[in-house]
Every structure is written in C-alpha cells, then in structure tokens.
Amino acid sequence: MPALTTNQRLITHSNPKSHIAEAYRTLRTNIQFSSVDHEIKCILITSAQPEEGKSTTAANLAIAYAQENKKVLLIDADLRKPTLHKTFNVSNRTGLTHILVSRQEGDQALIETEIPNLTLLTSGPIPPNPAELLGSNRMETFLEEVRSWYDIVIVDSPPLLAVTDSQIIAAKTDGVVLVINHGKVKRDRAQKALSQLNYVNARVLGVVLNNKAISKKESSYYYYYGEKA
Template sequence: MSRQENKRFLISVADPRSPISEAYRSLRTNIDFSSIDEKIQVILVTSAGPGEGKSTTIGNLAVTYAQSERKVVLIDADMRKPTEHHTFDVSNRIGLSSILSQQSSLDNAIQATNIENLSIITSGPIPPNPAEMMASKRMETLLQDLKNRFDIVLIDSPPLLAVTDAQIISTKVDGVIFVMDQGKVKRDIARKAKSGLDKVGARILGVVLNNIKRQKNEGYYYYYGNS
C-alpha cells in the first residue's frame, strides 16, 4: 500500500475553520499558558493503548503550532509502529533510529513537509532496541540540539501500556499530553497508564478526550483539561 493511501486526514489542514480545528488551537493555547515560569518547548504526546488518536492529535497540534508562525519539528519516536511518514507523505528511509545509531546526521534526517514552518523527523528503519535508544545520551543530546533549532519539539511515542518507551521519553521532555478515547479506554486502564507516568516523575500538562459526541451531526471534538 502506498504512503498516499495510508495518509492520515489532518483536519487542521483540510478545514482550518472547523470546530475541531478550533479545539486544536485551544489545546495549543492551553499548553502555552500551562506554565508561567517555565518555557514549554518539548512536548510528548502519548496514550494508554493503541487506536486512541494520539498520532492524529499530535499531527494536528503540530499544524496549529506551525500556523502560529512558530518553527516546529515533529519526531516520530514510535519506532515499533511508525505512522507519521504516512501522515505527511514523506520518506522513512532515514529518521530517528538512523540518528541515534549514528548512521545519519541530524541535518540529513530533518525533512520539510508541505506545511510552512513544520518539519518532521520520521522514525527511520525499525531497530531491535527502541527502548535503549530512547534512554541513551544521544537522545538527550538530540533533543537539546532541536531545542536550539526549533521553537516547538513534538514527540509521538508508543502507547504507555504497550512498552516502556513513553515512560523513558517522558523524563526528557517539558511536559506530556495524555490522549484518551472516551468511548474506548476503561477508567482503570487510564489510571494505570497515568500511574506509570507519575512513577517516573513525568509532568502531565493535560488530558485530551476525543470521540466525545457533542450533538447530532456535529461530529467529534477534543477537550483539554489539566491533570
């Protein structure tokens, strides 16, 4: 199947005036104002399990940040089941795993998207040791380098309860956005996932609830709330 056939729909691009696009802009604003004294620059987006909308959320959030004329880079750190190269229709031949394994320079791995101000670092070839890569000093060095180059660094990680990657990355970022599909995830599962973040001292900026029906024919919307 081609990348184009797998391409994820980004409503912030397709219909920037829609209520859902406005909800993503509200999410961006809430993140901006979530800290008075500290700059929120590196943000991890994760979920308890698969299929809850974290990759769709981070893709649209990246677009809204770029639309506010900030220089944004989106990192696909889900090196087990990467999707962002499909979303933005770019190559995944070189990416995060290539940088961390020293098979590529950062400059070669950063790709432009068709959205102004938005760049992407795809996952790269799937490695045998994603968790070890996330925990490495090279990952910390990479994030520091990106902070010097970009205004906003967004990281898409694997689900919390599937593997340890998200917990590891959460200790290296300024904050975490936790995505939940209200109609899918059970409360005890969500609590278990949040507990995993709490154990490593992660800073949870808020929770995005998606697939909440507003009224008939109004579709879905996203809600952000501090944890």
C-alpha cells in the first residue's frame, strides 16, 4: 500500500468526510466513554515498534478534538525521530527540548497551526539524552502547566520496545492509546508493549489497529476497539 502523502496525513482536516476521518472521531468518542470516572486530559500515543502509525494517529486525533471545539495542544515528544514539524510544515528551531533544557517559557515555542483550536509544540533540536529530559521534573511541571491552558493535550512518542521514553511519559499522562500495525507486529510484541505500560500503571484507553491491508477503497483503515488495562 502506498504511504499517505503529507497532505493525506492530516486527512481528518483535509477530508473530514472520509471513512478514516470518521474512524478518528470514533476513537475520540471511545476515549471519552472509556473514562467516566477519571478526567482524561493528557493522552500519550505510542506503539510497540517503529512506523506503526503513532505520529499519524496523534495528529489526526488532535484534529478530531479540535473540530469538536476543544482547545488542543499536540506535543512532539519523540525526541529521537520527530516528524510533526514536517507534517504541519513548520520550523523545528524551537520546541520541547528548549523548554526542558533552558527553562524557556512554554508559550514562546507554541505554534498556532492553520487548523482552528490546534496548537503544536514541535520537538526542538534532538538532544543527546531524551529519556533524561522526558523524565525530568521540568517535564512534569510543564505538563501540569499546559493542562491548565488546554482542554486536551496529545503527546506523540517513540516506540515502546526500543527505548524507555514512552514508558516515562506514560506515567505522567492520564491515559495511553496503543497503535498496532496489525500486519506488521507480532502478537507477543504487542503484549510486551502492553505489559510495559501496565508496569508503570499507565491507563490503556484503547488500541488502534492500523491495518493497511484491509481497505480496498482507501489506502488505509483504522479500527478501534476499547480495551481497559
């Protein structure tokens, strides 16, 4: 299957009536229903392995919330292979790493995207010590700050089984969405990812099955089934 083009990566914005955009809205709704007792404000998007569709899911879920008139912040916390600045076609000169390293005020690095209600915080320059930065007190206080500024905070991250970064962030968020590329990832890898999330007491809000092989009409297909940790 051909990869989505840059424009198609934001399909929930560019083609809100498509099946895929509808699937992201369903994901949004299911997250809301999965958490009656707990407020879900800060959501981590991760996957077991590389290239399962984390960044695509993070961007489109963020758009789905913004379309619902929620004030949304999308954070690129993949400090190893950041892509959201490319997807939104903005500069990555300043970003999350500046906030974490130089204690720069967050609002200077926040970029208002062309999509109403959607603010983007790019990764900033790639640091030598991503896990240390993400585990810092500064990261914790920054997430607390943005929680009070936004209705929803969506955090993109690196693959769980490759590095500890996502596990570290998972412990600081209200819930996690695990993206699984159905055709690519073996069941035991996905299970290992889930047990790593359980290990840090992360709340798994659901799993996105990114199965590129199913759909004939569209180049991709997202299916969500609610699953509680």
